[in-house]
Amino acid sequence: MKKKRLIPVLLLRNGWLVQSKQFRRYQNLGNPTSAVKRLSEWASDELIYLDISRDDSYDMRRDDLGHPNRHSIFEIIEDVSKVAFMPITVGGRIRTLQEIEKRLSLGADKVALNTVAIEAPQFVETAAKEFGSQCIVISIDVKRQDETLLVMGRGGKQPTAYAPEDWAKTVEQLGAGEILLNSIDRDGMKNGYDLELLNRVTGAIKIPVIACGGVGEWAHFAEALEQTDVDAVAAANIFHYSDQSVFLAKKYLFDRGLNVRRPDLLEI
Amino acid sequence: MGSVCILDYGSGNVKSVFNLFSTIAKHIVISNDPEEIRQATHIVLPGVGAFSAAMRKIRERLPMEVLEQAVLSDKKPFLGICVGMQVLATRGMEFGEYLGLGWIGGSVEKVNSKHFPLPHIGWNKTSCKRDSPLLAGLGDDPDFYFVHSYAFRLENEQHMLAITSYGEEFCSVVQRENIYGVQFHPEKSQRTGIKLVKNFLSLS
DSSP states (O other), X not given: OOOBEEEEEEEEETTEEEEEETTTEXXXXXXXXXXXXXXXXXTOSOEEEEEOOSSSOOOOSOOOSSSOOOOSHHHHHHHHHXXXXXXXXXXXXXXXXXXXXXXHHXXXXXXXXXXXXXXXXXXXXXXXXXXXXXXXXXXXXXXXXXXXXEEEETTTXXXXXXXXXXXXXXXXXXXXXXXXXXXXXXXXXXXXXXXXXXXXXXXXXXXXXXXXXXXXXXXXXXXXXXXXXXXXXXXXXXXXXXXXXXXXXXXXXXXXXXXXXXOOOOOO | OOEEEEOOSSOTTHHHHHXXXXXXXXXXXXXXXXXXXXXXXXXXXXXXXOHHHHHHHHHHHSOHHHHHIIIIISOOOEEEETHHHHTTSSEEOTTSOEEOOOSSOEEEEEOOOTTSOSSEEEEEEOEEOSOOGGGTTSOSSOEXXXXXXXXXXXXXXXXXXXXXXXXXXXXXXXXXXXXXXXXSOGGGSHHHHHHHHHHHHTOO
């Protein structure tokens, strides 16, 4: 049987690895490449790399980190694929087939699309036909407006008319291979996944759903795996603060009897 | 540890395969040059995409006589990855019927995944069916990373080294003499992938 996956998400903002809170506040965490190597050694199942930069400047601004300065998302993908022997998804600021192709050719395995899918849904179909469904991930950001769940575009700023389960169904029919489902309200809040959101979306579609947003302790991963049909659990902030974080999270899930890969410290 | 030639017929994942091999081997090239194939001790055929497109590009871009000399006569260890494994078969049934290399008897057919979605994407267990130096030291059922919809149906069960279950059991590792094939992606399978490649490179 296929394993459930544990996936660190790396948020990149103008060349820095950052943590985010409700898509509004950002704090710098350091060099994106050395972070990936660390996460790879700790037995992540995949990596998701989201570029949430505001402009095209990727200047790392310091050169005392033992790595050369990196100026583009492309150089970063290239570096990352040399140290991370696992599937890598790259998202953020992708609008054309050429932009997808370039990321794949540099070592990404999948791309995550968000705003472009909302503004031009047919692009999902075109991209899936060109590169295969297996490499098209649709990232869906959801916010609660009163008691209604609403899909948001443009980095969480632009409301759409879609309920998350309807939008997920639409992109599934267009050929999406996977859904990355993020709760804006839970982002950086450490109070656990929005389980209602996860259940509504997994109940509507067949393709795998990756849960994201809100993890504050390992038990939150288990909660989603035990109480919903998600295929993978992802998180960003929690993995960056403790030594061997992914390994410890994986061990927690494995010891609890969940269907995850055996936790292993990678030694090359 | 020998010298490796990774064949490049225009399939996407050559760079990732190269990156993984370069953590282990010193002499490694991505090339279709007859001279490089003659000098290599180990030959690797990566692959993603559809069977027919892969076979067409293989016939167009690879020096087949030199390759067959190296693999079938000189018996150099050969590793096919994903579609690079599938094309070893006699024929493939994706988008019609197409001839494969025919180095291992069998056909490539759609996985009967029952209610599970295709493509089969993710980490899955690989259960070893017989002892082999390729799978040495990996335990009984190591996890590897898969991305595929079609699988190799062997004519001769003797060529089956390992199976994986996804709706049905399919062959995930094949071997005939010096010719090996894996349905999964060692270059995306972290520790287990690295170990498998190390095992491959110690074959002679």
